[in-house]
Amino acid sequence: PALLAAHEQALFPVSTCGEGDAPDNGALFERHCMADAGPDLSRLHVGVLALGDREYAHFCAFGRRLAAWLEARGAVPLFAPLEMDNQDANALAAWQQQVAHIAGSGETPDWRAPAFTPWRLLERRHLNPGSSGAPVFHLALAPEHGPLPEWQAGDLVQVQPPEAGEHPRDYSIASLPADGALHLLVRLMHHADGTAGLGSGWLCRHAQPGDAIALRIRRNPNFHPPAADVPMILIGNGTGLAGLRAHLKARELAGATRNWLLFGERHRAHDAFLADELAEWQAQGLLPHLDLTFSRDGDAHRYVQHALASHANRLRQWVEEGAAVYVCGSRAGMAPDVDATLRRILGEDKIEALRTAGRYRRDVY
Numbered sequence: 001p002a003l004l005a006a007h008e009q010a011l012f013p014v015s016t017c018g019e020g021d022a023p024d025n026g027a028l029f030e031r032h033c034m035a036d037a038g039p040d041l042s043r044l045h046v047g048v049l050a051l052g053d054r055e056y057a058h059f060c061a062f063g064r065r066l067a068a069w070l071e072a073r074g075a076v077p078l079f080a081p082l083e084m085d086n087q088d089a090n091a092l093a094a095w096q097q098q099v100a101h102i103a104g105s106g107e108t109p110d111w112r113a114p115a116f117t118p119w120r121l122l123e124r125r126h127l128n129p130g131s132s133g134a135p136v137f138h139l140a141l142a143p144e145h146g147p148l149p150e151w152q153a154g155d156l157v158q159v160q161p162p163e164a165g166e167h168p169r170d171y172s173i174a175s176l177p178a179d180g181a182l183h184l185l186v187r188l189m190h191h192a193d194g195t196a197g198l199g200s201g202w203l204c205r206h207a208q209p210g211d212a213i214a215l216r217i218r219r220n221p222n223f224h225p226p227a228a229d230v231p232m233i234l235i236g237n238g239t240g241l242a243g244l245r246a247h248l249k250a251r252e253l254a255g256a257t258r259n260w261l262l263f264g265e266r267h268r269a270h271d272a273f274l275a276d277e278l279a280e281w282q283a284q285g286l287l288p289h290l291d292l293t294f295s296r297d298g299d300a301h302r303y304v305q306h307a308l309a310s311h312a313n314r315l316r317q318w319v320e321e322g323a324a325v326y327v328c329g330s331r332a333g334m335a336p337d338v339d340a341t342l343r344r345i346l347g348e349d350k351i352e353a354l355r356t357a358g359r360y361r362r363d364v365y
Contacts, residue, residue: 020058042074131270153250154223161202169199172243185242231258231323240329260289264304
């Protein structure tokens with residue numbers, strides 16, 4: 001608050017995620033700066049660009065809350081808040097024009113997102129035949145032209161299905177360039193009427209090995225790996241194993257062996273994704289602790305947060321020894337339940353301290 005009150009201009013490009021929530025790296029700002037009356041911002045001139053997607057019920061909700069809070073604190077708008085639906089070109093052009101004006105430039109920057117390039121589908125493998133859940137596939141892709149580009153564990157890929165217009169689909173990358181291909185774990189999703197989702201339907205059903213897939217890599221620095229000497233607790237479910245797998249591969253290359261994976265799915269007999277690979281990592285000492293939870297095996301449904309709760313003492317010990325906690329997977333159910341379990345075990349203050357220090361990171365969808 002003091003920093004804002006001391007300045008005369010501020011620009012806020014902000015996203016909304018989940019059910020109208022602030023992104024993880026904006027949640028502390030909302031909790032500590034926007035929760036009460038706040039400072040007098042009558043000296044501050046502000047511009048807000050709210051990023052969202054109209055497919056979600058709470059379109060640009062955090063951006064709208066921020067704009068309303070700034071106005072209530074007396075901040076003077078440099079221009080009316082702009083709302084961008086996905087990658088709407090008109091909203092982007094309006095933002096660029098306003099920023100150029102603020103900067104005193106007569107030229108509007110012609111910024112464009114990186115272009116989609118053709119990649120070839122090399123292989124697609126069904127990981128959970130017989131599962132009561134939706135099918136999950138392991139895909140391998142390589143560029144149609146040139147070598148593999150560089151990316152880090154935690155980065156994402158955006159896929160442009162042929163029928164999706166301006167709405168690319170994001171997926172966690174499950175490999176590193178050293179693997180020689182870009183790997184994805186994709187679940188075939190269906191709409192209420194039974195039709196397949198545009199992105200997952202294209203990747204899991206319609207595209208065939210050898211077909212061209214339009215994609216681009218997107219950096220995701222909020223989920224990049226910690227230093228090799230930092231112990232790492234990896235928690236996820238379903239296709240969230242993709243992002244965690246890339247991190248384990250990076251840890252293997254870095255020689256970092258203090259790793260603990262907690263992963264949940266439905267049935268051990270059908271949904272133990274990449275079980276041989278995980279078992280090999282455990283045998284090699286890369287994964288001293290591996291907790292696999294299958295919710296449909298047994299009478300009581302047991303989820304990954306229950307496994308976490310059963311190892312509360314180990315969790316406290318690892319966190320006290322400097323561990324970072326990375327969560328990847330479902331935003332509905334798993335992520336909030338894991339978050340609530342972490343807060344019960346470690347306490348609210350510790351969780352906020354971990355977030356501030358960058359030791360609690362999430363890639364949830």
